[in-house]
Amino acid sequence: MGAVVGASGARAQTVADGGRAGPADPTEIIRLWPDGAPGGQGVTVTPVVPERSTDPAFHDRYAQYTTVPILTVFRPERPNGSAMLLIPGGGYRWAVLDKEGYDVARVFAASGTTCFVLRYRLPADGWAAGPDVPLQDAQRAIRLIRSRAADYAVDPHKIAVLGASAGGHLAGLASARTDATYEPVDAADSAALRPDLTVLMYPVATMADPYVHAGSRTHLLGDTPSAERIAAYSLEQMEWRNAAPVFLLHAMDDASVPVENSLQLLTTLKAAAVPTEAHLFQEGGHGFGVRLIQGKPAQVWPDLVRAWAARLDFPL
Template sequence: MKRLLSTFILFSLAITVFAQDQILPLWPGLPPLQKESNLEEIQQQNGILRISNVQIPSIEVYLPTKQIATGQAVVIFPGGGYGILAYDWEGTDFAKWLNSQGIAGIVVKYRLPISQSLTNLKEVPLLDAQRALRLVRHHAKIWNIDPEKVGVMGFSAGGHLASTLSTQYSYDLERTKDAIDTISARPDFSILVYPVISFQDQFTHGGSRKNLLGENPSQEQIDRFSNEKNVNSNTPPTFLVHAQDDLAVPVENSLLYYQALRANEVSASLHLYPSGGHGFAFGMGKGAVENWRLVLLDWIKTLN
């Protein structure tokens, strides 16, 4: 009986270890565009896990069981105005939900451009985003992922980062590189949820623009990070969802990106809801917008 009990305990532990998510640093050693410092990451749990002052960017990997795996993966960028990361609300909760649909979910804990340890603030989030895509493709085989079915998902400012990656995936900085840097960082598809897209005065989310570009950005910087201006025919197919009563990030952000995609003959699916506000995430208890995830799943199934 004791031997049977011991065997059961060991088996249970094995299942637990197998089911655990994996956390991998994005960079070996000190990340690029960062100096040595004594700064530490801050995590605050008050209904939502809010992470700030990220010093060691990472990916947290959630994989579906092989029996239901589709081979698709979604790299998730939580929002938070480039000041914090709403890490569970717009990150790990969605990774777990995607797993239930047979899709790998990879949450990116990217560095935020207000940290005093960074040396080139505006370039750091995109650099981390590029690395995250490349790292997923680097591990695709062992994670049972098709490297040609890796998309991105971003919420609010995370949507700005996802759309920046979708339009500037080949943007290159002079720095020390390794073999992973040779892998394509182009997403195969994009899912943008109440995204910040434009940094133009009349449409932008002021906090996101200020945190990324500072108080008085040049027009050149504004244009570079107004992603509706950077869409071309190679921009990935995109799903957009937004509420018309969003008072933080105007619905025009999604409209401008959709119009740019259409103008460049890129496949796009735009879904607007009359209410839901900003930051609705799953949309639970928010009326019709609660259905957006089912619409998303139907769209994902149409992807090649």
């Protein structure tokens, strides 16, 4: 079992790996907020991390009711100078840890990228910032990584973000929005808050019918959000000019988050002159990560991302 270490030196327990086969969980953990996450006066939830896998060969855990958001660090053997913040999905109901977090981090750490998996707070748990609560954690994470770049042999101008499903929505918010969603807490908050490269896997992009992932919208915005609120949190309706380059990937047979989420966003990115590459796969469904896509054409997606980033002088 590892330990959480924050700027204040405070420590707290993290998740044990349960003795399953395969690589052990990293023990290097960064607590995002040294004196506690902001706006928690009305929060009464108790964090849980259930295990869904019945196969001893792999984990499939998710974090729900998170009150202490953290980064789990995957240090490569030979750092290539880049960092990646990984934001897994979970419909804003929870955040999966393994499938779109640890599993993907290991793939990119193997080629030299220092990876940080974000365990973020959820918008329906009573935090004062409501739908901006996950974005507070994402912005703070990017600033922490950038401010500590020298500690990880990372170029502070080569901080990527990879988000999957609802985590793709959160990564998109972090990429498009330029406003800080919290008051500064320490010197790290003087660092830039947007990423230098963005990868969106089968992202929940729109909050609008008919292509919205209804569960994500409900958990983010409530049961009856106004048209104005829906527009404000729909990535395809946001201002993307001057955002970092974006890579989109989606399966055409995704029955949970329709491919139109990526297609509509692609149109917006093109109009905003954001350098963008998009790959649509005939099959793959939703939530495939890296393990569930083996043996299908979409299994090459990490190599496609690396090749695209390399053309931008961004080693992944």
